[in-house]
Amino acid sequence: MLSIDHLNISISGKTILEEVSFSIPEGTTLCIAGESGSGKSSLLKALNGLMQARFEQLSFYPKTGPAITHQGRWLGRPGLQQSRWVMQDPIAALNPRLSLGASIGEGAYSKRLSRSERDKAITEALVDVDLPSALATRRPTEVSLGQAQRACLARALIAQPDLIFFDEPLSALDAIVQKQVAATMKRVQARHGNTFVIVTHDLGFAAAFADQILVLRNGRMEAYQSAKSFFERPTSHYCRDLIEAARDLGSLPQAPIIANEGHP
Numbered sequence: 001m002l003s004i005d006h007l008n009i010s011i012s013g014k015t016i017l018e019e020v021s022f023s024i025p026e027g028t029t030l031c032i033a034g035e036s037g038s039g040k041s042s043l044l045k046a047l048n049g050l051m052q053a054r055f056e057q058l059s060f061y062p063k064t065g066p067a068i069t070h071q072g073r074w075l076g077r078p079g080l081q082q083s084r085w086v087m088q089d090p091i092a093a094l095n096p097r098l099s100l101g102a103s104i105g106e107g108a109y110s111k112r113l114s115r116s117e118r119d120k121a122i123t124e125a126l127v128d129v130d131l132p133s134a135l136a137t138r139r140p141t142e143v144s145l146g147q148a149q150r151a152c153l154a155r156a157l158i159a160q161p162d163l164i165f166f167d168e169p170l171s172a173l174d175a176i177v178q179k180q181v182a183a184t185m186k187r188v189q190a191r192h193g194n195t196f197v198i199v200t201h202d203l204g205f206a207a208a209f210a211d212q213i214l215v216l217r218n219g220r221m222e223a224y225q226s227a228k229s230f231f232e233r234p235t236s237h238y239c240r241d242l243i244e245a246a247r248d249l250g251s252l253p254q255a256p257i258i259a260n261e262g263h264p
């Protein structure tokens with residue numbers, strides 16, 4: 001379980017994130033949405049130790065490994081133990097000079113496996129993400145974008161993380177491949193019980209995937225609700241507009257929103 005209380009980030013006097021709090025039960029998914037510049041990536045960077053943040057409290061209770069609790073300023077490089085990060089652009093995220101197998105194997109570096117254990121773990125990770133083990137010898141430029149993104153997921157999984165952060169994991173892919181990779185992510189989560197934190201612009205994906213949704217707007221929390229209540233009872237005009245826009249664009253099925261009286 002990951003719990004964040006009152007996270008704040010400011011850089012050179014400019015507030016990037018203000019009073020952001022959430023709590024994610026083990027094995028569930030939080031999707032973080034919001035327009036460009038709202039602070040989504042900064043939140044992931046802070047949790048991965050790439051940006052200094054201030055917390056009233058950060059608590060992480062991984063299934064394996066020691067619990068972490070922290071108060072005050074935090075630049076927790078190299079990030080939360082037992083977590084991994086899958087980035088938006090799989091080609092940029094993979095070393096072009098390494099085979100996919102070698103890149104995936106790097107994910108298990110801290111486990112100090114023997115060569116044969118590492119090769120076995122690489123094959124298992126490839127199978128986990130629905131890739132043929134023969135792809136281990138190919139370089140990133142010799143596979144499709146969807147295969148490269150699956151390889152990035154395999155590189156995360158080989159470390160057996162409790163928590164995986166995804167930054168727009170599907171946005172580089174076409175619609176059909178998006179569906180396939182999303183299905184693989186779901187299967188992986190069901191099989192291993194990982195907790196997912198996913199930054200996404202796609203509310204259709206969030207509707208299908210998220211247990212909870214956090215919407216950021218200008219660095220503040222605009223909404224934090226269960227996915228069901230977010231789509232049925234959005235708590236602000238801004239969220240209603242986001243949902244309507246996603247319906248107009250066809251990424252969400254048409255369905256009535258139940259008005260939530262008393263909210264702006």
Ligand SMILES: Nc1ncnc2c1ncn2[C@@H]1O[C@H](COP(=O)(O)OP(=O)(O)OP(=O)(O)O)[C@@H](O)[C@H]1O
Nearest residue numbers: 011014015016034035036037038039040041042043
């Ligand atoms: N290192 C930095 N120094 C100064 N400002 C920064 C830094 N990193 C991010 N920002 C600012 O913080 C704000 C939030 O940026 P962030 O990248 O987190 O937004 P985002 O919601 O992820 O946007 P996008 O969806 O376009 O990726 C922006 O105004 C950005 O310019």
